[in-house]
Amino acid sequence: MKRIRFSRQELLFSLKSFAGAMLALYLANCAGLPRPFWAFMTAYIVAHPLAGNVRSKALYRFVGTLLGCAATVVLIPSLSASPELLSLALALWTGLCLYLSLLDRSARSYVFMLAGYSAALIGFPLVDAPAAMFDTAVARVQEIGLGILCASVVHSIALPASLASPLLGLVDRALGDARRWMDDLLGTVGNAGDEHGARVAADRQRLAQDITQLRLLSTHVPFDTGNLRWTAGAVRAMQDRISGLTPTLSAMEDRLDALKAAEGELPADVVSALERHASWTAPRTPGIPQATTDEARAAFRALADGPASSPWVRALRIDLAVRLEALMADWHACLSLRGDIDAGLAGTAPPLRRAASLGHKVLHLDRGLALRSAVTAVLATCACCAVWIATAWPSGSAAAMSAAVFCSFFATMDDPVPAMHKFVVALLWSLPVSVFCVLAVMPLARDFAMLALCIAPFFLLVGCYIARPASSLAALGMFFGVAGTLALQDTASADLPSLVNSNLALILGAVAAARVTALVRSVGSDWSARRIRRATSLDLADLADLAARPQDASAHDAYAGRMLDRIAQLAPRTAPGEGEHARAALRDLRVGADLVALQRWRRCLPAEAVGRLLADSARVFRAQAAGAPRRHEALLPQIDGLLLAALHGDTAHGTHSTHAAHNMPTPQPSSAAIAALVGLRRNLFPAAHGALQP
Numbered sequence: 001m002k003r004i005r006f007s008r009q010e011l012l013f014s015l016k017s018f019a020g021a022m023l024a025l026y027l028a029n030c031a032g033l034p035r036p037f038w039a040f041m042t043a044y045i046v047a048h049p050l051a052g053n054v055r056s057k058a059l060y061r062f063v064g065t066l067l068g069c070a071a072t073v074v075l076i077p078s079l080s081a082s083p084e085l086l087s088l089a090l091a092l093w094t095g096l097c098l099y100l101s102l103l104d105r106s107a108r109s110y111v112f113m114l115a116g117y118s119a120a121l122i123g124f125p126l127v128d129a130p131a132a133m134f135d136t137a138v139a140r141v142q143e144i145g146l147g148i149l150c151a152s153v154v155h156s157i158a159l160p161a162s163l164a165s166p167l168l169g170l171v172d173r174a175l176g177d178a179r180r181w182m183d184d185l186l187g188t189v190g191n192a193g194d195e196h197g198a199r200v201a202a203d204r205q206r207l208a209q210d211i212t213q214l215r216l217l218s219t220h221v222p223f224d225t226g227n228l229r230w231t232a233g234a235v236r237a238m239q240d241r242i243s244g245l246t247p248t249l250s251a252m253e254d255r256l257d258a259l260k261a262a263e264g265e266l267p268a269d270v271v272s273a274l275e276r277h278a279s280w281t282a283p284r285t286p287g288i289p290q291a292t293t294d295e296a297r298a299a300f301r302a303l304a305d306g307p308a309s310s311p312w313v314r315a316l317r318i319d320l321a322v323r324l325e326a327l328m329a330d331w332h333a334c335l336s337l338r339g340d341i342d343a344g345l346a347g348t349a350p351p352l353r354r355a356a357s358l359g360h361k362v363l364h365l366d367r368g369l370a371l372r373s374a375v376t377a378v379l380a381t382c383a384c385c386a387v388w389i390a391t392a393w394p395s396g397s398a399a400a401m402s403a404a405v406f407c408s409f410f411a412t413m414d415d416p417v418p419a420m421h422k423f424v425v426a427l428l429w430s431l432p433v434s435v436f437c438v439l440a441v442m443p444l445a446r447d448f449a450m451l452a453l454c455i456a457p458f459f460l461l462v463g464c465y466i467a468r469p470a471s472s473l474a475a476l477g478m479f480f481g482v483a484g485t486l487a488l489q490d491t492a493s494a495d496l497p498s499l500v501n502s503n504l505a506l507i508l509g510a511v512a513a514a515r516v517t518a519l520v521r522s523v524g525s526d527w528s529a530r531r532i533r534r535a536t537s538l539d540l541a542d543l544a545d546l547a548a549r550p551q552d553a554s555a556h557d558a559y560a561g562r563m564l565d566r567i568a569q570l571a572p573r574t575a576p577g578e579g580e581h582a583r584a585a586l587r588d589l590r591v592g593a594d595l596v597a598l599q600r601w602r603r604c605l606p607a608e609a610v611g612r613l614l615a616d617s618a619r620v621f622r623a624q625a626a627g628a629p630r631r632h633e634a635l636l637p638q639i640d641g642l643l644l645a646a647l648h649g650d651t652a653h654g655t656h657s658t659h660a661a662h663n664m665p666t667p668q669p670s671s672a673a674i675a676a677l678v679g680l681r682r683n684l685f686p687a688a689h690g691a692l693q694p
Contacts, residue, residue, distance in 0.1 A: 006464045009049060012159060014463030017047040020154035021459070022452055024147040029448065033143050034136075037487040042147025044459075044479060049467060051160035052224035056107050058152040059223075064114025065144045068097075069137045071119040072126070080130035083389060087400065090123045091381035094404045095374035098411055102370035105363040107219040113408050118144075120381070120404035124397040164228040164345060167217055167235070171341070174210035174242050175334060181207060181249055182327070185256075186274045204250070211243050231344035238337040241330055247563070247589040248327050254590070254682055255320045262313050262690045269306050270320070273299045300324040304671065311647050312690045315678050322675040364562050364569055366531055372521050377407035380516040384509050395498070395505040402509025407517065415522045419473060420514035426477020427510060431503050433458065433478070434485035438499055442486075458482065481506070529585070532566055534625050536588045539563075541621035543595045544614045563592050587683045594679035601673040605642050613638045617680075632684055639681045641694030646674045 006014075021043035028036030046057045071093050079086040097116025101109040122140050126133050181203035218239055221232045228235075260266050276299070304321040308314035380403040388396025406423070410416030437455065445451035462482075465475035485503060539562060566585065595617070602610045613635065620632040681688060 009161075010464045010467040012161075013047070013049045013467040014460050016154050016158055017044055017151070017463045017466075018456065018459055019158070020047065020151040021147070023154065024150035025451075026448055027150065028143055028146055031142070031146075033146075034139050035143055035487055037483065038140060038143035039147035039150070041480075041483040041487050042144045043151040044463075044466075044483065046148055046151045047155065047463075047466075049161055050163050050166070050220065051155050052163040052220045052229070054155040055152055056220045056223040057110060058148045060107060060110035061114050062145055062148050064111040065118045065141055067111070067115035068118025068120075069122060069141045071115065072123045072137050073134065075119075076123060076126055076130050076133045080133075083127050084385075086127050086130075087124070087385035087389070088382060090120055090127075091378045091385065091400075091404070094120050094381060094408070095378035098377050098408050099370050099374035101408075102373055102411060103365050103367065105365070113411075116377075117401075117405045117408045120401050124385075124400045124404075127397060162226045162228060163217070163220060163224045164226055167214075167221065167228065168341070168345075170210065170214050170217060171235075171238060171242075171338065174207065174214055175338065177203060177206045177210055178242060178245050178249075178331075178334070181245075182331070185249060185253060204246070207242075207246065211239070211246075214239050214242070227345050231341045234337050234340040234344060238334060238341065241334045241337060244330055245327070245334070247586070247593050248323055248330060250586045251590050251593070251679060252320065252323045252327065254686075255316055255323065255678070258682055259313070259316050259320070262316065263309065267306060270303055270317075273303055297325065297328060300328075310690060311644060311692050315643055315647060315674055315692075318671050319675040319678040322671055364532065364535065364566050366528075366535070369523070369528070369531065373407070373411040376517050376521040377404060377411070377513075379520060380404075380407050380509075380513045383516065384512050387508075393501075393505070395501040398502050398505035399509035399512065402506045403513045403516075404509075406510050406513035410517070411521075414524060414528050417514055417518045417522050420510065420517065422473055423477040424507060424510045424514065426474045427481045427503075427507050430478045430481025430485075431500075431507075434482050434503055435496070435499060437482055438485060439496065532569055533584060533588060536563070536566060536585075536592070537621045537625035540588070540592055540595060541618045541625065543592065543599070544618035544621065563589055590679055591683045594676040594683070597672055597676035598680070601670075601676065604646065604670045604673045606645055609638065609642055609645070613642065636681070636685050636688060637694050639677055639684075640692040643674065643677045643681070644692055644694055646670055646677065 021040045024039035024043045025036050028039040033039070042061070046054055046061055048054045048057065072090075075086065075089050075093070079089055094116040097112045097119075101112035101116070104112060118140075122137050126136055184199050184203055218232075218235050221235050222229050256266065256270075259270065300321055302321075303324075304318045306317055308317055381400055384396070384399040384403045387393070388400060393399075406420060410419055413419060437458070441454045442451075445454050459479075462475050462479050465471045466479065468475075481503070484506060485499065566589075595614075598610070598614070602614075616635055616638065617632075620635065623631070
């Protein structure tokens, strides 16, 4: 038989969680609170291996509990004469709060979720006894607040685990994966093959996963116990900068493929420049002087003026030079931000910087999916309430509570049903343990020390499994089954029928939530990816429509933020297969960046022609969002005509200039406009012939 081993971190987490829970239980007993195990259970719910996560969950849980209590105090006196209306009101409140929580893509969403199911936890047991409403609501808030306070104190004082180490490790891993992608793309262009393509695809997949994890972890940075919390702005900017590398690198992949297709093979000067000047991707150290970067930039700029067999090849060269300069700027910004984070950890105030385009971002929101989740919670809760009221089941309120909590817990998943089923199985396994604890163990506890000794083995073991990601869901099911039973039962008068009744009600509520979710809410990853792409098409149409309005920088910034966020959203849904949606998402990202650039530099192009192109593009994207077949053939001659006009002006005026004030090379507006047009042509018409035909 294999021996179970737990790591030091797992054991420490379990010990701290149990210590915080027992402190909360002791204080609740001393204060004479009616359900002290509510405090015990809350201390476990807010527990986390990282102290910063505990503090953020503690704050938001307490605020959410207060809001849920306030809703209960308002609803119950108003509707106490009609249990049916009161149950419906509590279900609707839960659904509304769940909807709002899904529209807040930050740690604050915990407030709305807690406000919803806290009202269910407090209110449903009071439907039949509204007279005890105020006292019960106040007691629940006191018990939950006490559990939150004790968990926060213990996890913040007793060997607190800072977020710095895992976060910096993730940042460095993301930077390493981004650099590996650049090295694989730029360093082996001369001998690209199937193996090289697979390696680049793996780099892209790893970076997308890193971005997702970094986004989730960085939300707790302001609550960290160390100096990391002072670097929250730099961490957010770093996250966005790393994300921004994705469309640029993806565009460069496409341009290199286009050059190879147009010329039969990559031009020798392109291969030579990319392979000779690859050291600029390394962190700046005394061994890599600034001259190395300047030489690489000059070599990349020279690619735009290299030999070209046709106007299309010349346009591709200009595009490649512009993308390489943008990539260098973004990469060095990442390295600079990494230095700012180190300085902040050392106690030095990070420099104030404004990342306008990415700092105030508007994240991707799926209001339709959020509404379906809310409707699912309302239907499941109302179904349990209907059974409860129709049968006059004494423990029916526990089923309604369970349905509300389950629908809220798993609402962020595409298909929550498998996780719900796993949780239900864990609840079933917890049933005999709950019966044993309440009827056999608890009566033996003559004092608090004996109580702690009796329950310690189970909760210490479960705490170790909660700390393991692979077993955390099943362990949480076991924990909620046992601790929930202890919180709901008055152990001084508990009997077997009421105990089994309440546990079966909890399980029935969970099963009802899973079945209603399967019928109404469950969607596949492919469905979610299509929804994200539809939202992207609408955004692209709105962006192209800006042709008829004054330039709006905030609209560009909001679009850039949403596109970067969609990288993280699509990563877990498309990475395993690298299939159609993954390729289409990268194409949409590139189209968006090209539209932003075209709007910015449209003054360099014939006004009437570029206005017509943008207006027609908006119509194409709106039709695509509506599900109609994409009919955009008329855009190709417009793009080609603008490209030829821009190339003529670019030849007359040169391709690049140097910014005198900062000695930083920037592309001529005409070069940036050419790059945007090339991007649109390649992304909308990847199979188009190389000859430009206006």
